[in-house]
Amino acid sequence: MGLSAGILNTIGDTALVQLVRVADGFPGQLFAKLEGFNPTGSTEDRSAVAAVDELLRRGELVEGATLVAETGSADFAASLTQVCRSRRVELVCVVGPAVEAAVGGLLRAYGARVEVPDGAAADEPARAAFARDLAGRIGGHWPGSHSALRRAESDRRAAREILEHVDGPLDLVICDADSPAVLRGCADQIRLLGLATELVAVHLVGDADAPMPADPGVEGVRHRLRIDRTTAARACRRLVEREAILAGPRSGAALAAFEQLADALAPDAKVVLLFPDKGHRHLDSIYS
Structure with a gap:
C-alpha cells in the first residue's frame, strides 16, 4: 500500500x-x-462512499449540508460517518438501540449526531418516518429509507x-x-x-x-x-x-x-x- x-x-x-x-x-x-x-x-465503506458521492453528484448534497440517514446496520453507520466527515457533510444518524450500543460512541467520535427514536429498535419504516420528519424540521436532506440510500450506483x-x-x-x-x-x-x-x-x-x-x-x-x-x-x-x-x-x-x-x-x-x-x-x-x- x-x-x-x-x-x-x-x-x-x-x-x-x-x-x-x-x-x-x-x-x-x-x-x-x-x-x-x-x-x-x-x-460498507464501498457502499457508503458510493451512496454519498452519488448524492453529491446529483446536487442533493453539497459541502456543509446536513444528511439525515436512517440505518439498521452498525457497519454501514460507521462507514457513513467517516465518509460524511471526509466529504464535509454533516450527518444525523437515526438508529435503533442495538446499533447505538454497538457503534454510538464511534459515530459521535466522527462528529455525527445520533438519534434513537422511541419504539424503533428494529422497525425500518418507523425509523425512516422519524428521519424524514426530522430532516423537515432541521432543513436536512433525507434520501429515503436505509434501503433507498444504499441503492447507489x-x-x-x-x-x-x-x-x-x-x-x-x-x-x-x-x-x-x-x-x-x-x-x-x-x-x-x-x-x-x-x-x-x-x-x-x-x-x-x-x-x-x-x-x-x-x-x-x-x-x-x-x-x-x-x-x-x-x-x-x-x-x-x-x-x-x-x-x-x-x-x-x-x-x-x-x-x-x-x-x-x-x-x-x-x-x-x-x-x-x-x-x-x-x-x-x-x-x-x-x-x-
Missing part, C-alpha cells in the same frame, strides 16, 4: 487470501476477499480487484446480498467482460425459519441463498479455528453458502467468497 490522498482513497484493494484449511476435501481453489481491511472494517472495484489477482477463469463469486453496491458491481463486471462466472447472493437471516428476504433486484445473480445466524456463527468459529480469520456473521454466511454448494462444483473450480465484515464487533455474540 502506497501513499493515499485522503482516507477514502484507502477504500478497496483489500487482501485476497487463499483458504487452505477450512474447506477440507474441496479439490478446487477457495479464496476470501477480506473486506475488513477497509478503513472502518467492512465492505454499482461499485465494480471489488470485482476488478478479484479478477486481477485470481489466475485463470473464475467459476463462482459468493457475495453478501446486503452489500448492494458491491453485489451489483460484481454482476455488472461479469456481464461487461462476458465471463461465465456465476454469482451467488447470500442473505443473512435471524433464524432457520425466517422467510427469504426481498429480491435485491440485481441482474445476473444465479442463486440466492438464505443462511441463518446460528449457521453463520458456527462458520465464523471454524474460520478462526482453522484459518485464524476473525470474521463477522455476514462473512460466516458466505462460507456456509459455499459449503452448501461445494459438492455441485467442478473438481478444479475457483471460488471467491467476499467476506464483508470483521468479527471485532461480534465478540460477545459469536466468540464468547
Whole structure:
C-alpha cells in the first residue's frame, strides 16, 4: 500500500487470501476477499462512499449540508460517518438501540449526531418516518429509507480487484446480498467482460425459519441463498479455528453458502467468497 490522498482513497484493494484449511476435501481453489481491511472494517465503506458521492453528484448534497440517514446496520453507520466527515457533510444518524450500543460512541467520535427514536429498535419504516420528519424540521436532506440510500450506483472495484489477482477463469463469486453496491458491481463486471462466472447472493437471516428476504433486484445473480445466524456463527468459529480469520456473521454466511454448494462444483473450480465484515464487533455474540 502506497501513499493515499485522503482516507477514502484507502477504500478497496483489500487482501485476497487463499483458504487452505477450512474447506477440507474441496479439490478446487477457495479464496476470501477480506473486506475488513477497509478503513472502518467492512465492505460498507464501498457502499457508503458510493451512496454519498452519488448524492453529491446529483446536487442533493453539497459541502456543509446536513444528511439525515436512517440505518439498521452498525457497519454501514460507521462507514457513513467517516465518509460524511471526509466529504464535509454533516450527518444525523437515526438508529435503533442495538446499533447505538454497538457503534454510538464511534459515530459521535466522527462528529455525527445520533438519534434513537422511541419504539424503533428494529422497525425500518418507523425509523425512516422519524428521519424524514426530522430532516423537515432541521432543513436536512433525507434520501429515503436505509434501503433507498444504499441503492447507489454499482461499485465494480471489488470485482476488478478479484479478477486481477485470481489466475485463470473464475467459476463462482459468493457475495453478501446486503452489500448492494458491491453485489451489483460484481454482476455488472461479469456481464461487461462476458465471463461465465456465476454469482451467488447470500442473505443473512435471524433464524432457520425466517422467510427469504426481498429480491435485491440485481441482474445476473444465479442463486440466492438464505443462511441463518446460528449457521453463520458456527462458520465464523471454524474460520478462526482453522484459518485464524476473525470474521463477522455476514462473512460466516458466505462460507456456509459455499459449503452448501461445494459438492455441485467442478473438481478444479475457483471460488471467491467476499467476506464483508470483521468479527471485532461480534465478540460477545459469536466468540464468547
